[in-house]
Amino acid sequence: MxxxxxxxxxxxxxxxxxxxxxxxxxxxxxxxxxxxxxxxxxxxxxxxxxxxxxxxxxxxxxxxxxLNHPFVDKDTTTLTIYEGLSKEMAKAGRKLTSDVIDFQVAFPNKTIQEKLMLKEEQPIYSIVRLRILEDQPFILEHTYMPVHLVPNLKRSHLETSIYDYVKGDLGVQFAGAYRTISADKSSALDQKYLHCHDDDPVLEIQQIIYQKDGQPIEFSRSRNRYDMRAYSFLDIQN
Structure with missing residues (x-):
């Protein structure tokens, strides 16, 4: 540290x-x-x-x-930050590990085609990871990335930081992100890996990351336990 x-x-x-x-x-x-x-x-x-x-x-x-309401009882991420959870927690000096649940190459369904601006014959990486913060289940991530934009992605990258590989090794520059936040019922995977009860709500963050040329490089769904994580937006009027 x-x-x-x-x-x-x-x-x-x-x-x-x-x-x-x-x-x-x-x-x-x-x-x-x-x-x-x-x-x-x-x-x-x-x-x-x-x-x-x-x-x-x-x-x-x-x-x-x-600040008067700093939400210190939950881990809080600023909505305008999209540099990656690994880097965010490294800056805060917190231990983050990743358990790779699923990693495969597949063809995108219609939703993924739309989100990533792909054709049906263009393969994607389909990734499911459990992010573990200080030995506690934290976030269940479902991530989809075009194979031709992120060549040679390996399990070792998933176990550390995908963004370190994409930005550092491949030299990809991010232009921005689009995020939506919604509530959902916990799924069987949430209950298994996040230790949710079947009647617990889950906070889902859907995110599309864009390259400088406007091409989407990532679509992800991050499933957060309602009592473990929050997102904030600080609006300062100058």
């Missing part, structure tokens, strides 16, 4: 235990630099993680304020 991630973890815990109560200000950056013995840039990175999580809001000249 990097130093700024360690500092973010300390500050996060202080927010959760009300050492820094809602509507209060974090200590200024000069004081935090002195406390942790690091550079100001390191402190900025740590505060940036907390801002991404919706815990604080930093405004030039006004300090960094602890």
């Amino acid at each position: 990097s130093k700024y991630q360690e500092i973010a973890a300390v500050l996060r815990n202080r927010i959760k235990n009300k050492t820094y109560p809602p509507d209060s200000l974090l200590p200024n950056q000069i004081d935090l630099v002195a406390e942790f013995g690091v550079s100001r840039m390191t402190i900025k990175k740590a505060i940036g993680i907390l801002a991404m999580e919706g815990l604080v809001y930093a405004q030039r000249g006004s300090g960094t304020k602890v």
